[in-house]
Amino acid sequence: MQTALQHKGLKELILRGSSGAYIHMHRSALTSLFQKRMNMKSINLFKKVVCVGLSLSLLTACSVTSNESVIEDEKVATADSNTAGSADAVSDGDYKYGKIDIPGKDGALCGAPIYIAYENGYFAEEGFDVTLISADFETRKIGLNNGSIPIVNGDFQFFPSIENGIDVKVVDGLHEGCIKFAVRPDSDIETVEDLKGKKIGVDEIGGTPHQVASLWLENAGISADPANGEVTFLPYSDGNLEFEALSSGEIDVAALWDPLGSIHEKAGDVKIIFDLGTDEYFKDRFCCFLYASTKVLEENPEEVAALLRAYRKAQEWIYENPEEAVNIIVEKNYAAIEDRELAVELIKSYGYPSASEHADNWDENVEDNVRYFAGGLYDIGYLKTDPEEFTDTVYQKVDVGN
DSSP states (O other): OHHHHHHHHHHHHHHHOOSHHHHHHHHHHHHHHHHHHSOHHHHHHHHHHHHHHHHHHHHHHHHHHHHHHHHHHHHHHHHHHTSTTHHHHSOTTOOSSOEEEEEOOSOOGGGHHHHHHHHTTHHHHTTOEEEEEOOOHHHHHHHHHHTSSOEEEEOGGGHHHHHTTOOEEEEEEEEOOOEEEEEOTTOOOOSGGGGTTOEEEESSTTSHHHHHHHHHHHHTTOOOOGGGTSOEEEEOSSHHHHHHHHHHTSOSEEEEETTHHHHHHHHTSOEEEEETTTSTTTTTSOSEEEEEEHHHHHHOHHHHHHHHHHHHHHHHHHHHOHHHHHHHHHHTTSSOOOOHHHHHHHHHHTOOOOHHHHHTTHHHHHHHHHHHHHHHHHHTTSOOSOHHHHHHHHBOOOOOOO
């Protein structure tokens, strides 16, 4: 048993000897045993083994340190690669406003200004180290309210929440319509009047497609309130799942963000009964506004102004370079579309403003859009505040300094 113990101790010493204290403890214990059982020649051999163990320990420690350095370098490289456009525009530590999160990973083609501001380095030029995140409607509301997310895009879906106390302001307009309602090619659904008693798929309850559908229905005299049972909304976290649900008959209508609705329309897989960009009530109006945290606006208005400059640079660049914008969006996988010709057609339809449009009563146009949708929501009972009063409260003109 003693011999087995000695060999076990030696093996453990060589394999696990990673610190001087650990090896010293074992050497003392083993030396005591060996002095009783072994001759001087064996003791000398044992000492040589201990020295080998110490050497191995030092080598192991060096190896671990080197590996940790490599891993840390890889982490830094990965972090750097996730801040597109920033390395060329701004050196490390030079971001005036530091790190911020901006929702920008929902896959919608019309989110192009966010993607381009990020990829072309406009956020970085204006002093932001931006991380694009995924965030549902509730997450956006919470982030805006507490200031952890300084700015988000969204449609009039925020208006009732603002009336109920969420502390945000409309500060700009982002783009026009990019939502389509699709039915199966053989469906007998043709108009909004045919939707009574139907099931409608959306990305989330309270999200933009859901709110657009609700206003469309209510304007036609069909209640969008689930308690009334005139229509049913079913949420799908992924547009492809929503399309599969439409194909299988699980839902009757799919309210889809571009590019998915347009892709399936071009393929002949669906029939479009509503297009936000061409519908009489919605056309030439903002699909999405930019909402800023009131907390950030009050504490640092220049930060919001800088963000708006980045967005406007992106809008103007897209207006001038739609093909290049599509190339970036497709190659960076911001939106799942391979048909670049279709993507360019869609990008051009979203009404991104030029520099001259920004210079020509742009802020008045944004305010007018707020008033328009506030009036629409007021008329169907979704808002209780007078539209003029609501607009005066919720819209805030920001001096962007150009």
